[in-house]
Amino acid sequence: DIQMTQSPSSLSASVGDRVTITCQASQDIGNSLNWWQQKPGKAPKLLIYEASDLDAGVPSRFSGRGSGTNFIFTISSLQPEDIATYYCQQYDIFPLFGPGTKVDFK
Amino acid sequence: QVHLQESGPGLVKPSETLSLTCTVSGGSIRDYLWSWIRQPPGKGPEWIGYVSDSGNTHYNSSLESRVTMSVDTPKNQFFLKLRFVTAADTAMYYCVRGTRILGPWGQGTLVTVSS
Numbered sequence: 001d002i003q004m005t006q007s008p009s010s011l012s013a014s015v016g017d018r019v020t021i022t023c024q025a026s027q028d029i030g031n032s033l034n035w036w037q038q039k040p041g042k043a044p045k046l047l048i049y050e051a052s053d054l055d056a057g058v059p060s061r062f063s064g065r066g067s068g069t070n071f072i073f074t075i076s077s078l079q080p081e082d083i084a085t086y087y088c089q090q091y092d093i094f095p096l097f098g099p100g101t102k103v104d105f106k
Numbered sequence: 107q108v109h110l111q112e113s114g115p116g117l118v119k120p121s122e123t124l125s126l127t128c129t130v131s132g133g134s135i136r137d138y139l140w141s142w143i144r145q146p147p148g149k150g151p152e153w154i155g156y157v158s159d160s161g162n163t164h165y166n167s168s169l170e171s172r173v174t175m176s177v178d179t180p181k182n183q184f185f186l187k188l189r190f191v192t193a194a195d196t197a198m199y200y201c202v203r204g205t206r207i208l209g210p211w212g213q214g215t216l217v218t219v220s221s
Contacts, residue, residue, distance in 0.1 A: 001167070034207070043200055043211035044151060087150055091206045094166065095141070095153040 002026050004098040006088055012106040019075040021101045023088035028068050035064050035073045036087045036097075044087065048073065078103075108133035110201050110212035118195075118219050124188040128201030128212060135159050135182045139205050142175065142186045144197040145214075152197075156205050157184050191219045 003026040013019050023033065035048035046055045048064035051071060061076045075082055083105060088098040114126035128140065142154040155165035157175040165173045169188070177184040188195060198214040 032206075043214055046207070046209055049207055089151075089208075094164065095143070095205060095208060097150045097152070100150045 002029065002090060002092060002096060004088060004090055004096055006098040006101050008101060009099065010102040010104070012104055013078050014106050015078055015080060017078045019078050019082075019103060021073045021086055021088075023066075023071040023073065023098050025069045025071075025090055025092075027092075029090045029092040031067045032090055032092045033064075033066070033071050034089045034091065035062075036089060037082075037084045038087065038100075039084045047086075075103075080105075108203065108210055110203065110210060112199060112201050112212045112215040114215060114217070116216060116218060118191050118217060119221050120192055120219055121190055124186070124191050124195065124199075124217055124219075126186045126199055126201075126215065126217070128184050128186075130182045130184075130203075135177065135179055135184065138203055140177070140184045141202045141205055141208060143200045143202055143208070143211075144195075145200070146194075146197040151200075153205075154186065154188075193219050195219050 005024045031051040033051045036044040038044040047058050047062050052064045063074045085100045085102045087100045090096050109131045111129050118124045136159045139156045141156045143151050145151045157163050157177050163175050172189045174187040196219045198216050200214045201212045202208045
Protein backbone atom coordinates (compact mmCIF):
# COMPACT_ATOMS: atom_id res chain seq x y z
CA ASP A 1 0.00 0.00 0.00
CA ILE A 2 1.06 3.55 -0.69
CA GLN A 3 2.12 5.56 2.35
CA MET A 4 2.12 9.35 2.52
CA THR A 5 4.37 11.38 4.79
CA GLN A 6 4.36 15.11 5.39
CA SER A 7 6.83 17.40 7.05
CA PRO A 8 6.87 19.25 9.25
CA SER A 9 3.92 18.08 11.33
CA SER A 10 3.55 21.65 12.58
CA LEU A 11 5.16 25.01 12.05
CA SER A 12 4.94 28.53 13.38
CA ALA A 13 5.43 31.50 11.10
CA SER A 14 4.80 35.23 10.92
CA VAL A 15 2.56 37.18 8.59
CA GLY A 16 4.41 37.63 5.32
CA ASP A 17 6.66 34.60 5.78
CA ARG A 18 7.21 32.04 3.07
CA VAL A 19 5.90 28.66 4.23
CA THR A 20 6.94 25.36 2.68
CA ILE A 21 5.49 21.91 3.33
CA THR A 22 6.79 18.71 1.82
CA CYS A 23 4.90 15.53 1.04
CA GLN A 24 6.44 12.23 0.08
CA ALA A 25 4.76 9.17 -1.41
CA SER A 26 6.19 5.70 -0.84
CA GLN A 27 5.91 4.95 -4.55
CA ASP A 28 5.62 6.86 -7.80
CA ILE A 29 2.23 8.53 -8.10
CA GLY A 30 3.01 10.75 -11.06
CA ASN A 31 1.20 14.04 -10.50
CA SER A 32 -1.80 12.44 -8.78
CA LEU A 33 -1.59 14.69 -5.75
CA ASN A 34 -3.88 17.31 -4.26
CA TRP A 35 -3.32 19.83 -1.44
CA TRP A 36 -6.08 20.72 1.01
CA GLN A 37 -6.62 23.36 3.66
CA GLN A 38 -8.75 22.61 6.69
CA LYS A 39 -9.87 25.05 9.35
CA PRO A 40 -11.35 23.89 12.67
CA GLY A 41 -14.91 22.63 12.38
CA LYS A 42 -14.90 22.84 8.59
CA ALA A 43 -14.58 20.35 5.77
CA PRO A 44 -11.29 20.39 3.88
CA LYS A 45 -11.01 22.86 1.02
CA LEU A 46 -9.15 21.98 -2.18
CA LEU A 47 -6.30 24.35 -2.99
CA ILE A 48 -4.11 22.52 -5.52
CA TYR A 49 -4.92 19.60 -7.80
CA GLU A 50 -2.71 17.46 -10.04
CA ALA A 51 0.29 18.60 -7.99
CA SER A 52 0.48 22.15 -9.33
CA ASP A 53 -2.89 23.40 -10.63
CA LEU A 54 -4.59 26.05 -8.54
CA ASP A 55 -8.28 25.40 -7.92
CA ALA A 56 -10.70 28.13 -8.96
CA GLY A 57 -10.75 31.12 -6.67
CA VAL A 58 -7.67 30.09 -4.67
CA PRO A 59 -5.23 32.98 -4.12
CA SER A 60 -2.04 32.86 -6.15
CA ARG A 61 0.13 32.91 -3.03
CA PHE A 62 -0.56 29.17 -2.83
CA SER A 63 1.44 26.92 -5.15
CA GLY A 64 2.48 23.33 -5.56
CA ARG A 65 5.11 21.44 -7.48
CA GLY A 66 6.62 18.03 -7.80
CA SER A 67 5.98 14.66 -9.35
CA GLY A 68 6.73 11.04 -8.72
CA THR A 69 7.33 10.71 -5.00
CA ASN A 70 8.29 14.20 -3.83
CA PHE A 71 5.98 17.19 -3.67
CA ILE A 72 6.22 20.70 -2.26
CA PHE A 73 3.46 23.09 -1.21
CA THR A 74 4.27 26.75 -0.71
CA ILE A 75 2.51 29.78 0.69
CA SER A 76 4.55 32.67 -0.67
CA SER A 77 3.41 35.21 1.92
CA LEU A 78 1.50 33.89 4.91
CA GLN A 79 -1.74 35.73 5.67
CA PRO A 80 -3.80 35.59 8.90
CA GLU A 81 -6.56 33.63 7.15
CA ASP A 82 -4.05 30.92 6.19
CA ILE A 83 -3.83 29.55 9.73
CA ALA A 84 -5.08 26.00 9.24
CA THR A 85 -3.99 22.41 8.82
CA TYR A 86 -2.78 21.42 5.38
CA TYR A 87 -3.00 17.93 3.93
CA CYS A 88 -1.56 16.34 0.84
CA GLN A 89 -3.69 13.64 -0.73
CA GLN A 90 -2.83 11.15 -3.44
CA TYR A 91 -5.31 9.47 -5.73
CA ASP A 92 -3.17 7.06 -7.71
CA ILE A 93 -5.38 4.14 -6.70
CA PHE A 94 -7.77 5.49 -4.10
CA PRO A 95 -7.75 8.71 -2.09
CA LEU A 96 -5.19 8.71 0.71
CA PHE A 97 -4.42 11.73 2.84
CA GLY A 98 -1.16 12.59 4.48
CA PRO A 99 -0.99 13.15 8.24
CA GLY A 100 -1.24 16.92 7.96
CA THR A 101 0.79 20.02 8.79
CA LYS A 102 -0.61 22.47 11.31
CA VAL A 103 0.34 26.08 10.53
CA ASP A 104 -0.01 28.73 13.20
CA PHE A 105 1.45 32.10 14.09
CA LYS A 106 4.78 32.50 15.77
CA GLN B 107 -24.86 24.24 -7.17
CA VAL B 108 -24.65 20.70 -5.81
CA HIS B 109 -25.17 20.38 -2.07
CA LEU B 110 -24.62 17.28 0.06
CA GLN B 111 -26.12 16.67 3.49
CA GLU B 112 -25.35 13.81 5.84
CA SER B 113 -27.93 12.48 8.26
CA GLY B 114 -28.08 9.72 10.83
CA PRO B 115 -27.63 8.95 14.52
CA GLY B 116 -24.92 10.84 16.33
CA LEU B 117 -24.43 8.10 18.91
CA VAL B 118 -23.94 4.41 18.21
CA LYS B 119 -23.25 1.67 20.75
CA PRO B 120 -20.17 -0.52 20.46
CA SER B 121 -20.66 -3.64 18.30
CA GLU B 122 -23.70 -2.10 16.58
CA THR B 123 -24.05 -0.74 13.03
CA LEU B 124 -23.45 2.86 12.06
CA SER B 125 -25.89 3.94 9.35
CA LEU B 126 -25.68 7.24 7.50
CA THR B 127 -27.55 8.78 4.58
CA CYS B 128 -26.26 11.43 2.19
CA THR B 129 -28.85 13.46 0.32
CA VAL B 130 -27.71 15.21 -2.84
CA SER B 131 -29.54 18.34 -3.96
CA GLY B 132 -29.03 20.83 -6.75
CA GLY B 133 -27.86 18.17 -9.16
CA SER B 134 -28.26 14.54 -10.15
CA ILE B 135 -26.55 11.63 -8.48
CA ARG B 136 -26.14 10.08 -11.93
CA ASP B 137 -22.80 9.90 -13.73
CA TYR B 138 -20.67 10.39 -10.63
CA LEU B 139 -18.91 8.35 -8.00
CA TRP B 140 -19.83 9.21 -4.42
CA SER B 141 -17.43 8.79 -1.52
CA TRP B 142 -17.62 8.58 2.23
CA ILE B 143 -14.70 10.04 4.17
CA ARG B 144 -14.25 10.12 7.92
CA GLN B 145 -11.98 12.09 10.19
CA PRO B 146 -11.33 11.02 13.78
CA PRO B 147 -10.81 13.85 16.25
CA GLY B 148 -7.35 15.37 15.80
CA LYS B 149 -6.45 13.14 12.86
CA GLY B 150 -6.40 13.39 9.09
CA PRO B 151 -9.22 12.39 6.76
CA GLU B 152 -9.61 8.72 5.81
CA TRP B 153 -11.40 7.61 2.65
CA ILE B 154 -13.88 4.85 3.42
CA GLY B 155 -15.02 3.99 -0.09
CA TYR B 156 -17.21 4.97 -2.99
CA VAL B 157 -20.46 3.94 -4.61
CA SER B 158 -21.43 4.67 -8.20
CA ASP B 159 -24.84 5.74 -9.43
CA SER B 160 -25.38 2.15 -10.58
CA GLY B 161 -24.39 0.68 -7.21
CA ASN B 162 -20.84 -0.40 -7.96
CA THR B 163 -18.63 -0.05 -4.92
CA HIS B 164 -14.96 0.06 -3.94
CA TYR B 165 -13.86 0.15 -0.33
CA ASN B 166 -10.73 0.98 1.61
CA SER B 167 -9.12 -2.38 2.27
CA SER B 168 -8.75 -1.54 5.96
CA LEU B 169 -12.52 -1.29 6.38
CA GLU B 170 -14.03 -3.41 3.62
CA SER B 171 -14.92 -6.35 5.86
CA ARG B 172 -17.31 -4.07 7.81
CA VAL B 173 -18.55 -1.58 5.18
CA THR B 174 -21.50 -1.57 2.84
CA MET B 175 -22.41 1.33 0.59
CA SER B 176 -25.53 1.62 -1.53
CA VAL B 177 -27.41 4.16 -3.60
CA ASP B 178 -31.03 5.15 -4.26
CA THR B 179 -30.82 7.03 -7.54
CA PRO B 180 -34.48 8.15 -7.77
CA LYS B 181 -34.18 9.70 -4.29
CA ASN B 182 -30.73 11.18 -5.02
CA GLN B 183 -29.36 9.51 -1.91
CA PHE B 184 -26.51 7.21 -1.05
CA PHE B 185 -25.81 5.32 2.11
CA LEU B 186 -23.09 4.03 4.43
CA LYS B 187 -23.29 1.12 6.82
CA LEU B 188 -20.37 0.26 9.09
CA ARG B 189 -20.82 -2.84 11.20
CA PHE B 190 -19.36 -3.86 14.54
CA VAL B 191 -18.25 -0.37 15.47
CA THR B 192 -15.80 0.39 18.25
CA ALA B 193 -14.58 3.61 19.85
CA ALA B 194 -11.99 3.83 17.06
CA ASP B 195 -14.85 4.52 14.64
CA THR B 196 -15.73 7.76 16.44
CA ALA B 197 -15.25 10.45 13.81
CA MET B 198 -16.73 13.19 11.68
CA TYR B 199 -18.24 11.45 8.67
CA TYR B 200 -18.43 13.33 5.37
CA CYS B 201 -20.16 12.45 2.13
CA VAL B 202 -18.31 13.75 -0.91
CA ARG B 203 -18.71 13.70 -4.67
CA GLY B 204 -15.94 12.01 -6.60
CA THR B 205 -12.78 10.10 -5.89
CA ARG B 206 -10.01 11.61 -8.00
CA ILE B 207 -11.09 15.17 -7.33
CA LEU B 208 -13.11 15.20 -4.12
CA GLY B 209 -15.83 17.79 -3.96
CA PRO B 210 -18.20 19.18 -3.04
CA TRP B 211 -18.28 17.93 0.56
CA GLY B 212 -21.17 17.74 2.96
CA GLN B 213 -20.82 19.65 6.22
CA GLY B 214 -20.13 16.39 8.04
CA THR B 215 -21.85 14.61 10.88
CA LEU B 216 -20.14 13.62 14.10
CA VAL B 217 -20.70 10.01 15.08
CA THR B 218 -19.64 8.93 18.55
CA VAL B 219 -19.35 5.28 19.49
CA SER B 220 -20.11 4.85 23.16
CA SER B 221 -22.29 2.79 25.43
